[in-house]
Amino acid sequence: MNHPHRSVKHELQLHPDAPAGEAVRLILQNLLEVMEANEEGTLSAGDPEFLHDFRVAVRRTRSALSQIKEVLSGPVLERFRPEFAWLGEITGPTRDLDVFLLRLDAYRGSLPAEFRDALQPLGRFLEVRQRAEQSRLAGELGSLRYRQLKKDWASFLAGAGAQEDPPAAVRPVAEIAARRISKVLRRALREGRDIAEDSPPEDLHELRKTCKKLRYLLEFFQSLYPPRKIAPPIRALKGLQDNLGDFQDLQVQSGALERFAEQMAAEEEVPPRTLLTMGMLIEGLQHRQRMARKEFTDQFATFSRKKNLRLFEELFAGAEPSAKEKPMGDCLKGKSEDKPKEGAYQCDKCGAVSEKKKHLCNPEKMSSKDVRKIEKKGKKAKGK
Known part of the structure; x- marks a missing residue:
């Protein structure tokens, strides 16, 4: 049986003055519809593009929940971010194996002719694992957890203008x-x-x-x-x-x-x-x-x-500027008052470092990786 699949399209027409909360719900609703349109094909394991498009919609939903979180309430983020992360996790192994199977012909084509048949054991190995992962994925998408997630998510998206929306949602x-x-x-x-x-x-x-x-x-x-x-x-x-x-x-x-x-x-x-x-x-x-x-x-x-x-x-x-982002005049303007360390803040505009958020116009908490980058850059500057 053929199932029509639907890719993520960017056909939504948003009005610049529309409340941000309503606009984001429209974006998320469109992504939910893409997920649902590809769900049956994903379960049937026929065309791997169904799972691909399903995962793209999940990935974009996760990105929206992370990147536009200021228009969504804390309880909404706490409820749904872990669940969409779970969806990304359970669909990943099957998709990875799908991609390797799709690449087999290209792999063979990149080899000298006398070596191409030697990849047959790899093909059999991948097929066995793909079937096992597909079966596991079908079980997860048939679970109560997934059905409840879809139900709760659809209910949230239908509730535009809900009272728990933060102030930014009406901007x-x-x-x-x-x-x-x-x-x-x-x-x-x-x-x-x-x-x-x-x-x-x-x-x-x-x-x-x-x-x-x-x-x-x-x-x-x-x-x-x-x-x-x-x-x-x-x-x-x-x-x-x-x-x-x-x-x-x-x-x-x-x-x-x-x-x-x-x-x-x-x-x-x-x-x-x-x-x-x-x-x-x-x-x-x-x-x-x-x-x-x-x-x-x-x-x-x-x-x-x-x-x-x-x-x-x-x-x-x-x-x-957002609520935490002040005019540049209130910032240290590139002159750090503290040494870089994990948990301190760095201005996203000028690069100044301070342990006090209020001294920066656009503070971002530093990770250990951010600190290593600054230290490495400093060593290079001294070496010149």
């Missing part, structure tokens, strides 16, 4: 969108500029996640902006995302193939030629990852060129 959506996009854009630019030739892969991974958040925000709210102005920076961002995604994906693929080889060798007798061929694949993937790393500088330069930054500034510069 114009254009104001909330511009403010949030500006903040994530600043973070992406700062993270990208901090990446050097010797930066670890984790730094590129963090930038990839930030760019994904920015892309989702731009697509959630793109109907608020002139298409001719919003399209170019989105295209440039997509190019950077593709590069970062390739870099991360190639690393994941090579690591997964190493694990598969170990599991296959531990569970059954595997022809040495198969393990040799998998090693050849891993070497090829690692080479492609190194090439993607070399391309990063050009991709980031394209994204952050002056033309795109002017467009971003024109579109989003009118954003008013």
Whole structure:
């Protein structure tokens, strides 16, 4: 039986003056409809695109709950954020195996002709595990927990204007969108500029996640902006995302193939030629990852060129500061009064560090990774 699947589309037309809470509910309702449209196909395990589109809707929902949380109440976030994280977890293994099975032909095509048949044991290994994971996923999506989540989520989305909505929910959506996009854009630019030739892969991974958040925000709210102005920076961002995604994906693929080889060798007798061929694949993937790393500088330069930054500034510069974001005049303006340490705050605009939030115009709590980045940057500056 064929089931029509539905991809995430950005066809919502939001009015700039609409209350942000109502606009976000419309976005989330659209994503729920995509999930439901792909649910039956996901359970039938026929076309892997159903699960892919289901997961995209879940991932975007999680991003909205995280990135636009100021218009949603605390109880709503506490109830639904863990549940959508659970949905991401239970659908991940099946999708990962789907992707590997889809890549098998490309893997074979990348090998010399005499080695292609040696991948047959890998194909059988993946098929057995994919069927097991698909069965487990079907059980989870048939569970009371999932049915209750859908029921409660639909009920929440139908309750526009609920009394528990925070004050930001009645603010114009254009104001909330511009403010949030500006903040994530600043973070992406700062993270990208901090990446050097010797930066670890984790730094590129963090930038990839930030760019994904920015892309989702731009697509959630793109109907608020002139298409001719919003399209170019989105295209440039997509190019950077593709590069970062390739870099991360190639690393994941090579690591997964190493694990598969170990599991296959531990569970059954595997022809040495198969393990040799998998090693050849891993070497090829690692080479492609190194090439993607070399391309990063050009991709980031394209994204952050002056033309795109002017467009971003024109579109989003009118954003008013949030409740915790004060005018720049009240900030330390780049002059840190405390040493960087985990739990201290760093201004998202000027980079100043302080243990007191009130001394910064846009404070962000620092993680241990943020501290390491600052220390590394300081060492490089001293070495020059």
